[in-house]
Amino acid sequence: MKRVLDVLTVLLLAGCGSDPTPVTGRFGEVTSAVVVVNPVINQGSTTTVAVGPDRSGVRFKAADLDPVQTDSTGLALVEELPTGTVELDFDPGTYSFQVFQEKELYDVVVAYRDxxxxxxxxxxxxxxxxxxxELEPGGDIAQAAASDNTIIMLAPGTYPGNFELRNAGVLIFGAWSPEEGPLSIIEGNVTVLGGSNRMRGVKINGRLSSNANNLSVSFSDITSATISGNGVSLLRNRFTAGQATVPSSNAVLVDNTGIP
Known part of the structure; x- marks a missing residue:
């Protein structure tokens, strides 16, 4: 296991599902946002926002940057964002969010209708x-996450599962391939006990369980899940066994496959 103080660069694939086109966010290198427009709202989601019919080719401009448009799955990448308030201008219609620090990555999910x-x-x-x-294959993810607010970068390969994440604010990134999907594979179950943990771009060949609050999981492949905490967000994951129980009273579930 290698510990580094400098921010690492990671290539993240944000294209999940049938469209193989990658949308990347270079966390630690370029301030960027992956924008998801008009996602599918999964059953059990508490959101009441009505999405529009169009996902492909939705055009917008971020700050003073050149306009971009979504791909066929409703994804678009915006890079070189400024810090502070960033406005997405859909002309007509705008949406603003805060960028707190350079070289960070954001997932932004909006509905665009009328x-x-x-x-x-x-x-x-x-x-x-x-x-x-930075963990190499076979590394102990639970040990790496022994402190709050740790950023864990998983290299391609296999990691042992059947562990608990007890600390808060842990961020786990997996490696991706446009052709193969997630390359960082956890063999076994993962239990999340600490609050405000985030996982992005990993493959869990087991059950993801959590009763913690404010869990965020995105762009990941998961065999099955039982999640009961509040403030949960599940974005664009694939539940490969078609089994996910999310009885949270405050969950937002969008663009996930393998669940209704």
Whole structure:
């Protein structure tokens, strides 16, 4: 296990599902946002926002940057964002969110309907700062997450599962391939006990269980899940066994496959 103080660069694939086109966010290198427009609202989600019919080719401009448009799955990447308030201008309709620090990554999920832009889920912030741990295959993820607010970067390969994440604010990134999907594979179950933990781009060949609050899981492949905490957000995951129980009273579930 290698500990580093400098922020690492990671290539993240944000294209999950049938469209293989990658949308990348270079966490630690470029301030960026992956924007998801008009996602599918999964059963059990507490959001009441109505999405629009269009996902492909939705055009918008972020701050003073060149306009971008979504791919066929409703994804678009915006890079070189300024810090502070960033406005997404859909012309007509705008939406603003806060960028707190350079080189961070954000997942932004909105509905665009009849010229109005509405937030579906609060922007998921992947912050810079704290301890950064780079793990090689076979490494102990629970040990790496022994302190609050640790950023864990998983190299491609297999990691032992059947562990608990007890600390808070832990951020786990997996490695991705546009052709193969998630390359960082956890063999076994993962139990999340600490609050405000985030996972992005990992494959869990087991059950993900959590009763913690404010869990965020995105762009991941998970065999099955039982999640009961409040403030949960599940974005664009694939539940490969078609089994996910999310009885939270305050969950936002969007663009996930393998669940209704």
């Amino acid at each position: 010229g109005t832009v509405q937030q579906i889920i609060p922007p998921v912030r992947y912050p810079i700062g704290g301890t950064v741990v």
